[in-house]
Amino acid sequence: MSEPVQTPLTKTATFPTRIFSGIQPSGGLTLGNYLGALKRFVEKQDEGIETVYCLVDMHAITVFQDPVKLRHQTREAAAGFIAAGIDPTRSILFNQSQVTAHAELGWIFNCIARMGWMSRMTQFKDKAGKNSENVSLGLFAYPSLMAADILAYKATHVPVGEDQKQHLELCRDIAIKFNNDYKVDFFPVVEPVIEGAATRVMSLRDGTAKMSKSDPSDQSRINLTDDADTISKKIRKAKTDMDPLPDHIDGLKDRPEAKNLVNIYAALAGHTPAQVIADYAGAQFGTFKPALADLAVAKLEPITTEMNRLMKDPAEIDRILGAGAVRADALARPVLEQVYDIIGMIRSRPV
Numbered sequence: 001m002s003e004p005v006q007t008p009l010t011k012t013a014t015f016p017t018r019i020f021s022g023i024q025p026s027g028g029l030t031l032g033n034y035l036g037a038l039k040r041f042v043e044k045q046d047e048g049i050e051t052v053y054c055l056v057d058m059h060a061i062t063v064f065q066d067p068v069k070l071r072h073q074t075r076e077a078a079a080g081f082i083a084a085g086i087d088p089t090r091s092i093l094f095n096q097s098q099v100t101a102h103a104e105l106g107w108i109f110n111c112i113a114r115m116g117w118m119s120r121m122t123q124f125k126d127k128a129g130k131n132s133e134n135v136s137l138g139l140f141a142y143p144s145l146m147a148a149d150i151l152a153y154k155a156t157h158v159p160v161g162e163d164q165k166q167h168l169e170l171c172r173d174i175a176i177k178f179n180n181d182y183k184v185d186f187f188p189v190v191e192p193v194i195e196g197a198a199t200r201v202m203s204l205r206d207g208t209a210k211m212s213k214s215d216p217s218d219q220s221r222i223n224l225t226d227d228a229d230t231i232s233k234k235i236r237k238a239k240t241d242m243d244p245l246p247d248h249i250d251g252l253k254d255r256p257e258a259k260n261l262v263n264i265y266a267a268l269a270g271h272t273p274a275q276v277i278a279d280y281a282g283a284q285f286g287t288f289k290p291a292l293a294d295l296a297v298a299k300l301e302p303i304t305t306e307m308n309r310l311m312k313d314p315a316e317i318d319r320i321l322g323a324g325a326v327r328a329d330a331l332a333r334p335v336l337e338q339v340y341d342i343i344g345m346i347r348s349r350p351v
């Protein structure tokens, strides 16, 4: 069966096409991160587009991270990127805190973004819950640092999962306001790239909640570090309803758990959900779940095995991230220096 059609990227008028995206090392990578983001990152790299990928460790600390675990998770995420197909000689791969332009531009964008814009961010509301007085200021300012991540590279396209759409709209608003305030055509207005059958992978325990690395229940997600047996067990135990799969895609409406498993199957197989339904029309979950488990193991096991191999040499991972940071800095620093000039900061330190 054929792969779902990929939409060609629309070229912006004055800016060359450049992709930027990132993932927080706030836990282990999940199947959601893989299908919604990482798989797309690899595709864009393989299409020959200039790609800059970042482990956003400064975003991760908007919620407290144990320092030992954060270092481990950052290396593990880097291993996940490489194991999934990111080639650090073709893509730039680094961790955010090694390129200080992100934090510097993030501050400038804190002075561009409006409180009202930030207050409307649903991810902040979801993460802060009823505790908004007690969460970090960084969590509130998260989208403005994210805009800095992207715009420090004048990136034009950002592959992400569905949940990041609102943050990217804010990034566009920041670029437009900066350009208008300073009467320049300096920052591109970025395009989100939200593609594939699994732009929003849901929890295996609740088809209405996003699969997330920080969900307290490990059963809710598939981690890229899970072994074959664990993946199979989690899929077989995934919450579903009692009905067989429908014979038409419309039959998945109001069946969030069934829809989620079909979407995961489609994304892993490179099919559309309609093709999966055509193949499994009328099948019971007793048939569909083992097929999905086998497919998930076949696709994920090679990645897990390679991650484990890479994690045996943490110094090599650090070297790759350091080399990526040098390349990233060479792109971001001149952009930032121009921003300082545009906004009227004196830059007179002897070099």
Ligand code: AQP
Binding pocket: 022, 023, 024, 025, 026, 027, 030, 032, 033, 034, 035, 036, 037, 159, 160, 161, 162, 163, 164, 198, 199, 200, 201, 202, 210, 211, 212, 213, 214, 215
């Ligand atoms: N469930 C998901 N389905 C599809 N895409 C997803 N992404 C995350 N979860 C899903 C995409 O992965 C990229 C990196 O996300 P992130 O780690 O920066 O932040 P997040 O979206 O907040 O991911 P988590 O797993 O939920 O992290 P925590 O629990 O730390 O908040 C993004 O492109 C995102 O869309």
